[in-house]
Amino acid sequence: MGVTMLLRKNVMIVDPSPIFRRSLKAVIETNETLVNVSEAENADQARDILGSQPPDVVFLDMLLPLETGLGLIASVKAVAADIRLVVLTGLDAPQVKAAALEQGADYFLSKEHATGLRLIDVIHETIRR
Template identity: 30%
Template sequence: MKNNMPDPIKVIIADDHVLFRAGVKAFLSLKEDIRVIGEADNGMHLLTLLKAQVPDIILLDIQMPIMSGIDALPEIKKLCPQTKIIMLTMLDENSMISKLMELGANSYLSKSSDSEVIYEAIKTCVSQEYYFNDLTNKAMLTSLKQKNNVVPPHLMVQEAVLNEKETTILRLMCEEKSTKEIADIVELSPRTVESIRDKLKVKTGSKSTAGLIMYAVKHKIIEEI
């Protein structure tokens, strides 16, 4: 009988902390749709691995000896332009996060993130290209404000006409309200709010919640972060 299961997502973990790599690898090995195909303890080692095999995802530590994740990032994009890169760090500086996203990173996670969050980020980056969370949303919003709402070309969203209800829900999303909180405020069911959110993505051409937030900033639907 032919196996119709999709190929597992190929992952390389690049981090100079052996115990961290081992922990992430052990967790991901429990997932049938993930296969860890390599490990590296610095950026130079990682680039050598990439000459022999191309992963779908790289979990990339920012601070490593010999070659840091920051220095390795543009080189990775040259070697493997289709590979999605999830940056891992203990730092949460907005300017750093924004810089890395503009250089081509697809997500930015704290190394203290729950293992399931890392798994979710991997899956989302493969299916939607980017995984955004509170760290990345706030950093990108701050960056857009500081740069007079100039959006990086690869994150650009198209102009759309929104009705009052859609605008209200988008503003609440930018305030990081949950679906239930938004539903209570606008007096709609959570399912209806989710439906409107999906319509907003279609209208604006956004692939993610972060795309909607950037649309709101660019078109001055929100004035403050």
């Protein structure tokens, strides 16, 4: 008789806006039951979390204080190449999207267009992988 062990996934949200972090955390926790969600408002806090509790999935804004999200993408992928990374940002320029995907992001969503089912689909795809 096989026993399926359900493991909690670690999710990190990196965004300077506490309101956005709380909102995204609520959406994630409403749609996924076995998750631990940590929050970081800047790249330094995110790196501290990466060092102590590596996440399975990272939701990252590109507009961070003192540093862009591009450098943080490299830090995330250096911890573990299989960490799923979703860029969720207010920047919608094609060159920003191309740079993020080239650095290793799995998804790039504009905050303006990341609503409803599209966002939930990405949450399911990244967390349940």
